[in-house]
Amino acid sequence: MLKEHPKGLLVAFFSNMGERFGFYTMMAILVLFLQAKYGLTESQAGEYYSWFYFGIYALALIGGILADATRKYKFVILMGIVIMFAGYVVMAIPGNPLAITLTGLFTIALGNGLFKGNLQAVVGQMYDNPAYSKVRDTAFMIFYMGINIGAFFAPFVATGIRNWFLRTQGFEHDGSLPAMCHAYTNGTLEDVSKFQELANSVSGSVVSDLGAFANDYINAFAKGYNYAFGIAAIAMVISLLVYIVFNKLLPSVEKVAKTDNDQGKAKTNIVSFLLAAGLMVTTSVIFYFVMDDVALGAAVGLFVGFVAMMFQISTKEERPRVTSLILVFFVVIFFWMSFHQNGLTLTFFARDYTVKEVGPFTNIFFKLESILAFIGAVAGVILLLFNKKNSNRLIGGAMTLVFGALTWYFISRSSASNPIAPEVFQSFNPLFIVSLTFPVMAVFTWLQKKNMEPSTPKKIGIGMIIAAIGFVVILVASVGLVSPHELQFVENGVTKYNPVPDSSRVVPYWLISSYLILTIAELFLSPMGLSFVSKVAPARFQGLMQGGWLLATAVGNKFLFVGSKFWGQLDLWQLWAIFIVCCILSAVFIFSIMKRLEAATK
DSSP states (O other): OGGGSOTHHHHHHHHHHHHHHHHHHHHHHHHHHHHHHHOOOHHHHHHHHHHHHHHHHHHHHHHHHHHHHHOOHHHHHHHHHHHHHHHHHHHHSTTOOHHHHHHHHHHHHHHHHHHHHHHHHHHHHHTTSTTTGGGHHHHHHHHHHHHHHHHHHHHHHHHHHHHHHHHHTTOOOOTTHHHHHHHHHHTOBSOHHHHHHHHHHHHTSOOSOHHHHHHHHHHHHHHHHHHHHHHHHHHHHHHHHHHHHHGGGSOOOOOOOOOHHHHHHHHHHHHHHHHHHHHHHHHHHHHHHHHSOHHHHHHHHHHHHHHHHHHHHSOTTTHHHHHHHHHHHHHHHHHHHHHGGGGTHHHHHHHHSBOSEEOHHHHGGGSHHHHHHHHHHHHHHHHHHHOOOHHHHHHHHHHHHHHHHHHHHHHHHSOSSEEOOGGGGGGHHHHHHHHHHHHHHHHHHHHHHTTOOOOHHHHHHHHHHHHHHHHHHHHHHHTTSOOGGGGEEEETTEEEEOOOOGGGOBOTHHHHHHHHHHHHHHHHHHHHHHHHHHHHSOGGGHHHHHHHHHHHHHHHHHTTHHHHHHHTTSOHHHHHHHHHHHHHHHHHHHHHTHHHHHHHTO
């Protein structure tokens, strides 16, 4: 399959894979780290999380402008990798105050802004070559798979490092304990007996001083996460080495000579930038007064300003393409607002509403060695049953026997009840991406041969509908569960809380199934969106429009706070209904403008 693609695709694939390992380490543990280390509420942690995610994507606009202006896409990508490495080093240092931690997060976001959009633009440039243009969609799906190979291992590694350090301090892991430790220290914990029981359990002995235990456990828990960030820094070094050695295989875009007409356009662009900046400020002020949220106002103002700027600096011929892209960007906002709840409210659900222990079979999906053995066995069965070459079928049979036996060995070694970590749920999305990329590509290829393949915009619309179904699954799982706001009460002016009872914990397969459906939605939307941008963007705005895609993603991520804000205010099913409605309305909008979008790709 890769024979049809340029060699540079593999360079982008592996460079991105190392960077995404670091990023998804952050995604798996960031809100849990912020709450464990600094005692933040879900709403406070969600606010910082949404700001970080906003910065990750919004700063890609700066990266796109810089690369388009200098035409040095590959150098800007290199600087991005170096800056991200520095940010992960900051995060790896234990004991930092919150302000230093936030500085480290901003540094990572800045480096990612220089890296992410421009690497995507370079991939698109490779497929501007007519020899490769027909496989552009396939290329972005392969590129996207590279993202998720790194992302699959990240939660396992982060959890393993955290648990290892806890054990060196004489503790076992329990995800509900850090919140109890902070509540006990603050005097807001109602059920102290439950806290005593868990403290004894993770310590392996009777804890006589709960105050000292709370302090020691929080410090050990947070330091374990710091060391996990250190592993992410090492991954960035690997990504850097791959990029430095092999970046010659990536295309270089020559700088276009300026004409007198271009000088006139430059003056016009300066005025356009000033007008756009004014519109950004105006929109920010309006949102501040209407919603009392200056941060959200700034995010929306930035997007509105970008839209205004693009209409000002684009020519009459370019404007239909620019308009089509902006309409898609608008839909992207609501998709990512919903989808990236996987690192926020869905992580809260994994921690608070999913059972803490599972049986031997389910346990294989929560341990790295056993899930790899299971994947190997499944791959062997596929080769054995669906490959026509006898040699490959023999290999498949051998894989089925060896990895099947290894899987059974891990099952037989498991206890009747095995603890699981909430962070590991973050590995299912990238696992499904890697597993489903080639089958989905095969379906698209089959449809293409039958002249039935949906257009790229239609794939995006279908993806929104599938995303809504993913949230329907978690909504059904949440019906009848006690909601977070029902566990809180005010006593003498102090808000106290009780932990989620075991009766309100569900089996992991609800959340896993939701991730599976959301992953299919992501495959229909995200790589297709990247392909759509690279195909439709005017030549002189390649980096800028990739930055625009990421800016829309950033605004969607700034709206992530909707989930954490209502986590303690609404019933769980009502919370998930918000995202279902957003996805359905976005799909309706996409299909209502389908003819315009399809015309822009021709």
